[in-house]
Amino acid sequence: MMDYLWIYRKGLRALLVLLAGFVLYNLAQIARRLRSPLRFLPGPHTDQWLFGILGNSSEESKGERFARTWYEKHGRTFSIRVFGGSYRLITLDTRAVAHILLHADNYPKPETLRTLLGVSIGEGLLIAEGDVHKRQRRIMNPSFSPGQIREVTPMFFDTAYQLRDLLNTVLSKSPESMGIEIDMYGWVGRAALDIIGQAGFGYQFNALYDDNNELFRAFHDLFHAMGNAGILGFLQNRFWILRQIPTKLINIIRISKATTRKIGMGLVRDKKRAVQEELQSKSIEKSRIAGRDLLTALIRANMAEDLAPGHQMSDDEVLSQISTFIAAGHETTASGLGWTLLSLAQHPGVQDKLREELLLVLEESPSMDDLNALPYLDMVVKESMRYNSPVTGTTRVVVKDDQIPLQHPVVDRNGVLHETVHVQAGDQVRVPILEMNMSKEMWGEDAAEFHPERWTEESQAARNIPGVWAHIMTFLGGPRACIGYRFSVIESKALLFVLIRAFEFAPVPGLDIGGKSVIVYRPHIVGRESEGLQLPLIVKRVAKTV
Numbered sequence: 001m002m003d004y005l006w007i008y009r010k011g012l013r014a015l016l017v018l019l020a021g022f023v024l025y026n027l028a029q030i031a032r033r034l035r036s037p038l039r040f041l042p043g044p045h046t047d048q049w050l051f052g053i054l055g056n057s058s059e060e061s062k063g064e065r066f067a068r069t070w071y072e073k074h075g076r077t078f079s080i081r082v083f084g085g086s087y088r089l090i091t092l093d094t095r096a097v098a099h100i101l102l103h104a105d106n107y108p109k110p111e112t113l114r115t116l117l118g119v120s121i122g123e124g125l126l127i128a129e130g131d132v133h134k135r136q137r138r139i140m141n142p143s144f145s146p147g148q149i150r151e152v153t154p155m156f157f158d159t160a161y162q163l164r165d166l167l168n169t170v171l172s173k174s175p176e177s178m179g180i181e182i183d184m185y186g187w188v189g190r191a192a193l194d195i196i197g198q199a200g201f202g203y204q205f206n207a208l209y210d211d212n213n214e215l216f217r218a219f220h221d222l223f224h225a226m227g228n229a230g231i232l233g234f235l236q237n238r239f240w241i242l243r244q245i246p247t248k249l250i251n252i253i254r255i256s257k258a259t260t261r262k263i264g265m266g267l268v269r270d271k272k273r274a275v276q277e278e279l280q281s282k283s284i285e286k287s288r289i290a291g292r293d294l295l296t297a298l299i300r301a302n303m304a305e306d307l308a309p310g311h312q313m314s315d316d317e318v319l320s321q322i323s324t325f326i327a328a329g330h331e332t333t334a335s336g337l338g339w340t341l342l343s344l345a346q347h348p349g350v351q352d353k354l355r356e357e358l359l360l361v362l363e364e365s366p367s368m369d370d371l372n373a374l375p376y377l378d379m380v381v382k383e384s385m386r387y388n389s390p391v392t393g394t395t396r397v398v399v400k401d402d403q404i405p406l407q408h409p410v411v412d413r414n415g416v417l418h419e420t421v422h423v424q425a426g427d428q429v430r431v432p433i434l435e436m437n438m439s440k441e442m443w444g445e446d447a448a449e450f451h452p453e454r455w456t457e458e459s460q461a462a463r464n465i466p467g468v469w470a471h472i473m474t475f476l477g478g479p480r481a482c483i484g485y486r487f488s489v490i491e492s493k494a495l496l497f498v499l500i501r502a503f504e505f506a507p508v509p510g511l512d513i514g515g516k517s518v519i520v521y522r523p524h525i526v527g528r529e530s531e532g533l534q535l536p537l538i539v540k541r542v543a544k545t546v
């Protein structure tokens, strides 16, 4: 009995010491963060040392959707105080942004985001850092090369025509001339999922036709649960110990991961076997044995003879790329396409001009190069990706103290001019993608308008934007730029090619479409948010379809 009491007391004391250490460590961290050199930069003021700007009751404090207001008030480089005592640098300065993106090892993603994505989709390219990221990216780059995207372009058209036929079926049930209200976000979302399944890893979701596919349900439930995680989900993401409690969210993540593992490992095994057969085959047609999808290309690169054994991806790493393709490539593209259709509905002149160009094409399914040769389609997609960027910004954490160079020097709160911004380890840095895409300094006075014609003569200032595609920030830049940008651009072009030739889109009178960013900017009806994500448009058949 004595022994038990003694062990109990000792255990309790050790636990209290650990707890006190944990609290002291965190307080020291907060105290250090509060002394960040970023506190001298201009920016919205707050006295809330723990909650930061979120603790302010004013309108201005309600998150970073006020970034534009702040930017207009405080200039292109400023700081805010965020949760946990950290300061966050927000900068639209192109030189500063290029520096941050190019020095990816000193500016990794925040631990909280990596945990959130890591527990749900695994350690794929989206969350890997440092040498692991470099190794994975080197193996995966060829899977997203122009040659590989050319191979999968016919699959984009297969799905696009299935979508066209389904919409035609819906329309055939209504009087021809009037058109009907259809939630286009739902439809392009299903099409984008089918495309990522087929072209990404040779898997048939069949999402356009039915909701009951096992993998479809697993991801649907997962993303739905994460989107509605609430305060407990927030805390579980921050504290490992809380993730051990089997809440509804944790159970959904567990079930979804088990389903993905079962189906994904089957795909990886089959494709590895097919690639092996391909390598042994002497046939000229050997590249057709294993399939054309990105996962097969990745497995091929991973099994290449010139790759040192230690540099190969494990089966688990390959598996996590499947979830990564879905997480990174599905909603982003669906949201981009949804917003593009809304912009075209709101600009009937642009829509007509685009249709005129597309109807002149004789092939039903042009190649990637033929799609890229359509000038107005290219302008519309560039303009929409600029104006409707599905990812509105991204955050990084400073690992080592640094001086970030500036194109435009900043005057601090004490009136001192700085040509660099001093950041300390633990500070956060925000790259405001949408704000840079919409900046008047870079794009001219009409920056906030949807105007594809701007791409005939792109602004000189915008050329300094360090984005990987078309001098816009939508796909970011540097070593962590979106690896799937070519895939997404051609997929969007193929879907628009088919949809705009077949249908006319118009806004629904009296409906105000708003958006909310949960990593991806997603649409809803203003005042009817509880109905969920949707983007209804009036859809009508084009009088004469080619």
Ligand code: HEM
Pocket (backbone or CB within 6 Å): 125, 126, 127, 137, 200, 324, 325, 328, 329, 330, 332, 333, 336, 389, 390, 391, 394, 395, 474, 475, 476, 479, 480, 481, 482, 483, 484, 485, 487, 488
């Ligand atoms: C319109 C569609 C898309 C948009 C706007 C978009 C945007 C982005 C952005 C902004 C990032 C950087 C995120 C960050 O570091 O914070 C990113 C990364 C990434 N994207 Fe995309 N993306 C799109 C489509 C796709 C597609 C179709 C795929 C795959 C098939 C894909 C795969 C990835 C991956 C794997 C990464 C991580 C790259 C790395 O860290 O090395 N994306 N994307």
